């Protein structure tokens with residue numbers, strides 16, 4: 001490549017990297033997987049090394065990624081928050097070591113740590129009190145997120161000693177919190193986060209700190225600024241010192257005297273990676289002695305005394321057997337690839353969402369294709385690419401439905417949405433999803449009325465909408481498969497009990513777009529009755545604290561529909577309560593426990609088992625005694641025995657007491 005060709009390539013790479021980096025750091029919504037970004041970045045670095053005369057100050061290789069959002073006040077970092085060099089193979093790691101050996105010229109140790117996949121934070125304490133928390137931003141200027149930082153449980157607000165200092169570390173979202181948050185967002189029709197890192201960044205950069213609080217963020221603190229001032233001489237000691245002061249430090253760091261020992265460390269954590277409750281994307285090698293670190297110093301962008309080794313992404317190959325189109329309650333039709341089951345990053349995977357038609361076309365996935373799968377953010381199975389050389393001849397492109405597979409009405413794209421929607425309010429698939437939602441715990445809480453029974457009621461034309469539930473009779477129910485006197489009575493009682501629910505449960509159950517459980521509560525509190533709400537102006541709804549225009553618009557549009565009026569009338573005729581019953585039963589909505597099946601085992605330090613069970617049930621959980629495939633969480637205290645083993649063997653998420661505390665303190669937000 002000559003210099004002119006290099007100039008063109010470099011310009012292209014810079015533009016692409018800048019675009020990707022902005023999506024990742026500023027918008028918290030990455031456009032590609034990390035390794036794709038890393039490869040482009042690598043290419044740019046290599047070209048610039050070959051043609052140093054083409055390096056400019058504004059090249060992404062010369063700047064720390066990230067920008068400050070104008071919504072936050074700015075904070076300048078007295079000591080810049082740098083980035084970190086990275087390598088992708090053991091050979092490169094050994095090269096790094098060789099270079100340092102040469103530069104230092106004497107024996108030295110390394111401290112190896114896990115590279116936590118979150119976002120960097122700086123915390124400042126004065127006389128032992130937390131006074132400021134900020135993000136990295138562009139490395140020199142960060143965002144002041146002190147109010148949000150104050151809501152993170154594991155960040156000490158007061159240190160065990162009244163000293164002044166600055167520490168830095170990583171803020172992350174535990175994997176199980178991420179999974180729950182996305183499930184909840186999906187239910188509420190909101191966009192889901194691509195991975196835990198973005199979810200953590202999005203949660204920390206909120207203007208409303210109660211939202212941050214609800215997201216259950218955690219931290220690992222790894223850097224003590226000006227450590228020498230505290231009599232600390234090594235990175236290992238710094239970690240111990242910070243731990244003693246009350247910071248949450250990662251327990252996996254180790255001191256090694258020789259680079260050969262790193263291979264074991266890498267192997268160990270590459271194996272354990274999927275079992276950790278937090279995401280890691282590699283390991284970090286740091287010169288342990290702080291004086292030697294100072295001797296080596298920094299480049300403009302990265303310290304010379306540390307390097308990250310990034311894990312290769314885990315991938316598995318399998319064959320696509322079908323594309324299923326599933327209907328959501330809001331009418332969005334989502335394609336899912338159904339594949340031969342394959343092991344991937346710790347679980348068996350046989351389905352991967354393809355999100356929308358655009359993605360099917362971009363990746364050109366076809367039924368019969370061999371595909372490579374990865375897990376986005378270690379969690380969500382996704383198709384990375386089609387293995388084209390294994391494509392059988394004449395494989396047709398995926399036929400995108402033009403009509404709804406469930407009601408045959410024409411599918412549309414609303415405004416500039418990529419989503420394919422069925423806008424027929426009578427679409428049976430949407431109605432069935434809507435009925436399931438209506439019966440769910442945070443809505444009308446009709447125990448025993450799940451998707452299987454709804455399917456049967458629908459097939460037998462016993463119901464066509466939620467009002468139909470209130471006209472069911474024992475005679476009718478006796479036609480359902482496996483329904484005997486006891487199950488008939490139980491279901492009728494559950495339906496009957498739901499008649500006296502307070503207004504907010506009905507409002508949430510109706511599935512009005514953007515109206516989550518918390519918004520429903522606010523609306524019910526403000527307007528007291530269905531009639532008042534139906535008469536309310538958009539302005540008066542938008543005026544309610546935290547409700548805003550989107551919800552207000554959605555509510556008024558919903559009630560403009562004559563069919564909705566008819567439905568409400570039918571519900572009234574069926575004696576379904578339409579009034580707010582004013583806190584007679586507190587709705588403690590919690591994103592982690594709603595509709596989850598939970599088992600408690602072992603001895604918990606701060607909770608009595610029955611009290612905890614009651615509290616969880618109030619939050620919408622079902623507490624049971626034995627661990628099965630249906631269990632969502634095992635809460636495990638000290639001396640947990642066979643239930644813990646069983647949960648492990650069934651891949652059930654296990655919550656220790658600290659994580660439990662974080663979950664319990666989260667209440668649902670009304671975004």
Ligand code: IVH
Nearest residue numbers: 082083084113114115116119120170222284
């Ligand atoms: S040391 C000079 N130690 O990785 C900045 N960073 O890719 C490095 N990170 O910005 C600070 N785990 O946000 C350090 N054990 C660890 C880390 C770690 C994750 C992050 C940090 C940094 C990024 C660079």
